[in-house]
Amino acid sequence: MNRHGLAKALTVAGSDSGGGAGIQADLKTFQELNVYGMSAITAVTVQNTLGVSGVYPLPASAAAEQIRAVGSDLGVDAVKTGMLFNADIIHAVAEEVRRFRWERLVVDPVMIAKGGAELLQQEAVHALEKDLLPLALAVTPNIPEAEALSGVTIRTMQDRKKAAEIISAMGPKLVVIKGGHDEAGGGSDSGADGADGADGETAEETSGDYAGKIGPGESPEVERRGGGIVTDLLYDGKSFTELTDKRISTLHTHGTGCTFSAALTACLAKGMAPLEAVKLARDFIQAAIEDSLELGHGHGPTNHWAYRRRQGGAG
Numbered sequence: 001m002n003r004h005g006l007a008k009a010l011t012v013a014g015s016d017s018g019g020g021a022g023i024q025a026d027l028k029t030f031q032e033l034n035v036y037g038m039s040a041i042t043a044v045t046v047q048n049t050l051g052v053s054g055v056y057p058l059p060a061s062a063a064a065e066q067i068r069a070v071g072s073d074l075g076v077d078a079v080k081t082g083m084l085f086n087a088d089i090i091h092a093v094a095e096e097v098r099r100f101r102w103e104r105l106v107v108d109p110v111m112i113a114k115g116g117a118e119l120l121q122q123e124a125v126h127a128l129e130k131d132l133l134p135l136a137l138a139v140t141p142n143i144p145e146a147e148a149l150s151g152v153t154i155r156t157m158q159d160r161k162k163a164a165e166i167i168s169a170m171g172p173k174l175v176v177i178k179g180g181h182d183e184a185g186g187g188s189d190s191g192a193d194g195a196d197g198a199d200g201e202t203a204e205e206t207s208g209d210y211a212g213k214i215g216p217g218e219s220p221e222v223e224r225r226g227g228g229i230v231t232d233l234l235y236d237g238k239s240f241t242e243l244t245d246k247r248i249s250t251l252h253t254h255g256t257g258c259t260f261s262a263a264l265t266a267c268l269a270k271g272m273a274p275l276e277a278v279k280l281a282r283d284f285i286q287a288a289i290e291d292s293l294e295l296g297h298g299h300g301p302t303n304h305w306a307y308r309r310r311q312g313g314a315g
């Protein structure tokens with residue numbers, strides 16, 4: 001933070017021409033949370049709501065030079081990585097993180113875009129595990145990414161917990177396995193895994209005023225069993241926390257992972273504790289998905305100013 005109390009965050013990620021994911025989503029999110037945003041671009045993607053039609057990676061040295069330029073001059077309170085595309089870029093980014101001794105590092109292990117485009121070469125997954133995850137304060141895989149990192153096929157919350165333990169052993173202090181891809185809802189008491197939620201070690205949590213988010217006439221039990229919830233699983237190396245909220249039925253979820261991890265990074269840049277930062281990030285993405293912009297002809301972007309508007313900000 002600078003002497004005026006201004007927090008500064010850096011995103012190291014790919015550019016999304018459609019503005020819903022990547023660098024663009026990250027900078028919008030930083031701005032909405034009153035954090036000064038900086039960027040190091042790793043690749044340019046040609047992308048809209050219908051999908052990715054081109055990927056142009058930059059040389060690893062270009063990513064490293066951008067990071068050094070901002071790190072040595074403006075200063076960075078927290079940093080996130082998104083699309084890194086190949087092992088050379090991963091090595092270069094890890095070297096810069098080590099050089100600046102950045103501790104508040106969020107790694108969003110972006111691998112595949114919604115439409116199937118490869119945003120991380122498969123042979124680079126190993127570099128991510130060996131070089132970057134040991135430096136991370138938090139890693140935020142979605143379910144397919146958690147499967148790729150851990151080697152565990154995830155069908156139940158117990159599988160997710162097993163995957164979280166394996167990823168945690170790679171070095172990050174906090175593992176957040178996001179539940180957007182788990183259409184069954186996935187909470188320990190959802191019935192999806194036959195678990196009763198009483199596994200002794202689970203510090204289970206239902207975020208915010210969940211009950212208040214269920215519409216009139218809707219039973220929480222039906223919502224839960226019917227897959228009407230979304231659950232993000234947190235593991236800090238000791239205990240599990242489940243953050244559960246109402247699943248919003250919408251096509252417009254492009255860039256949810258980028259936006260969530262950017263909000264988490266912004267909160268860490270402000271000095272928030274990791275668990276509080278994850279909770280705020282969830283509230284941010286929930287609002288962004290709920291107040292949909294309905295843009296484009298496919299999977300549209302989320303609404304990055306919804307959270308601020310709900311807090312009573314201008315807009």
Ligand SMILES: Nc1ncnc2c1ncn2[C@@H]1O[C@H](COP(=O)(O)OP(=O)(O)O)[C@@H](O)[C@H]1O
Binds near residue numbers: 143
């Ligand atoms: N339909 C939805 N309703 C509410 N929250 C969602 C929905 N889809 C995703 N999320 C939230 O968005 C964030 C990103 O989740 P996910 O879609 O799993 O990641 P990714 O975009 O990386 O695939 C998580 O906090 C998740 O809970």
Ligand SMILES: Cc1ncc(COP(=O)(O)OP(=O)(O)O)c(N)n1
Binds near residue numbers: 016082
């Ligand atoms: C440039 C770029 N970076 C990351 C992504 C993936 O974003 P994500 O938040 O995981 O959202 P979807 O691809 O699932 O919509 C991207 N598409 N482009």
